[in-house]
Amino acid sequence: MKTGQKNVGNEGTLKRSPLRGCCRNPWRKKCENRNITVYIRYRGEQRPICKTCWKRIVTQGHQW
Ligand SMILES: [Zn+2]
Numbered sequence: 001m002k003t004g005q006k007n008v009g010n011e012g013t014l015k016r017s018p019l020r021g022c023c024r025n026p027w028r029k030k031c032e033n034r035n036i037t038v039y040i041r042y043r044g045e046q047r048p049i050c051k052t053c054w055k056r057i058v059t060q061g062h063q064w
Contacts, residue, residue: 023050027057 023031024047033050040049049057 021048023048023053025049025053025057028053 021034023033023036025031026042026047031050031053033052035051036048037051037054038049039046041047
């Protein structure tokens with residue numbers, strides 16, 4: 001009765017941090033994008049930054 005050794009359906013084991021979700025750009029509080037590109041450290045906290053915000057940060061520069 002073996003059905004092969006495919007490892008399917010273990011999505012519940014995703015052990016991502018609770019940070020995943022929407023963007024938490026400290027400079028733009030209302031951003032709710034979910035296409036997280038990068039994580040930055042801000043005041044000892046890791047924050048997910050979406051693509052849009054990241055681009056903005058890179059091009060305009062911000063005071064860290
Ligand atoms: Zn954002």
